[in-house]
Amino acid sequence: MKDRKMTHLRFDYDIGRFKPVTVVERGFHCPFCGREQLENILAQEGSIVWLKNKFPVLEDTLQTVLIETEDCQSELSVYNKEHLHRVIRFGVEKWQELVRSGEYSSVLFFKNHGPYSGGTIRHPHMQIIGLKHLDYVPKIPQESFSGDVIVKEAGIELNLATLPKIGFIECNIRLRDPAKIDVMADYIQAVAHYLLHHFHKNCNSYNIFFYHLEEEIAVKLVPRFVTSPLFIGYSIPQISSRGAEVVREIQLLYFAEGGAALRAEGKSS
Structure with a gap:
């Protein structure tokens, strides 16, 4: 329509x-x-x-x-x-x-x-x-769903956007195999928990967005703070210098042996 x-x-x-x-x-x-x-x-x-x-x-x-x-x-x-x-x-x-x-x-x-x-x-x-x-x-830049792989298995991938839509840190899940929807849910939960408890001591808000991308479902998780005036006024996204660190932290805390014990230590700064 x-x-x-x-x-x-x-x-x-x-x-x-x-x-x-x-x-x-x-x-x-x-x-x-x-x-x-x-x-x-x-x-x-x-x-x-x-x-x-x-x-x-x-x-x-x-x-x-x-x-x-x-x-x-x-x-x-x-x-x-x-x-x-x-x-x-x-x-x-x-x-x-x-x-x-x-x-x-x-x-x-x-x-x-x-x-x-x-x-x-x-x-x-x-x-x-x-x-x-x-x-x-048409409003969604397709390149914002590509990024550095955090974890991946057949039919599904979790990555950190290298060209984020709004800026700084955006995690993407790309679901190509509908049978992996529960894995997608697990990835969503892991990132949401990371954002609230380990990403930054002042992070208490996030958004989750779902998209249809041709033959796959994409999910974007975004921590929310006060939005940058560069984006509001000029639509200029920024890329965080912490990207590689965030990838390692999520891998270690949620997808590596012993991650549960490390998560118990609380938020980063």
């Missing part, structure tokens, strides 16, 4: 000003904790719920939310493997379901975590948004 070319989404302020904010303490009640009050549920699997967004601020879209767990204070990097795999499988299935429907020019699938991520709700969740008239794919 690409009948009209658009480059921007229109935000409805009259709806947005009523959105609750729980990612920082402002006295709002979490809208995802009262399960009996949830409306417009599209699908459910155990504690995972997919529903329409109660505050659809983006015009000409279908905005949906995937609530990952009943535990408001939990977070993807600490899920047990069974639940982690269920969440990622469920999310990818519903994302692809909207893609296959043919009703949208493109479909976004992403996760915000933390006060610098751009999200408003603390409760663990993801978002799946169908864009009726905007195709995101």
Whole structure:
């Protein structure tokens, strides 16, 4: 459905000003904790719920939310493997379901975590948004998904971008074999845990973005801080001098023997 070319989404302020904010303490009640009050549920699997967004601020879209767990204070990097795999499988299935429907020019699938991520709700969740008239794919530089390999096996790879889209540190997962989706989930969890606990002592936020790249699924994980003015004003990304160190740290902490003991030592500076 690409009948009209658009480059921007229109935000409805009259709806947005009523959105609750729980990612920082402002006295709002979490809208995802009262399960009996949830409306417009599209699908459910155990504690995972997919529903329409109660505050659809983006015009000409279908905005949906995937609530990952009943535990408001939990977070993807600490899920047990069974639940982690269920969440990622469920999310990818519903994302692809909207893609296959043919009703949208493109479909976004992403996760915000933390006060610098751009999200408003603390409760663990993801978002799946169908864009009726905007195709995101031409906006994404394909070279930002290539990089220095952290770990790799047949059909899947985790790398550190050598030409990051926004700048500094971006980890990519490239899934070529759909049967390896649980491995993809494990890679996502490892990077999320690294960003929150070992990357930098001030890192408390990240984004996860999912993409369709021809015959594969790509995932980009980005630690979030205040965004550089060079990128905001001039679209100039920067490359971190810590790249090789980050690759070694993730390999040692998550993919080498004895990594669990090293992870227990805590954050880097």
